[in-house]
Amino acid sequence: MEKNALHIWPRKSFMMIALPNPDGSFTCTLFWEFEGARSFATTKTNDDVRRFFGEEFPDAVPLMPTLLEDFRQNPTGSLVTIRCAPWYYRNKV
Structure with a gap:
């Protein structure tokens, strides 16, 4: 695998990514359901x-x-989305 690139394995309802580290290794993260027929729970x-x-x-x-x-x-952690409006304050992002 290319050592200085982000690698992504997309699937229908989940994905795995590999982020490069300075030493040439990778840190992988699996984005997957907590519960369900095929999940962390099962x-x-x-x-x-x-x-x-x-x-x-x-x-x-x-x-x-x-x-x-x-x-x-x-x-195992959760990925969250925070929605807010407005997303700026006093004309600054």
Whole structure:
């Protein structure tokens, strides 16, 4: 993979991105549903994790030697949208 580029694996209702780090490694983020038939909530075992990534991101799996540890040890957070109007104050953004 290009070491100085953002990589994106878009899917229908979710995506994974890989952001480059100065040392040439990448930080991956999975944007995925918390709950549902296929979600963080239903991906419980190591086999579930391997199966999901193997089916959805087969080209990325060989590049993630610590996939299982990373999936288990990193927190699951929420992505939020904040809407406000006006989005400026005294003619300044």
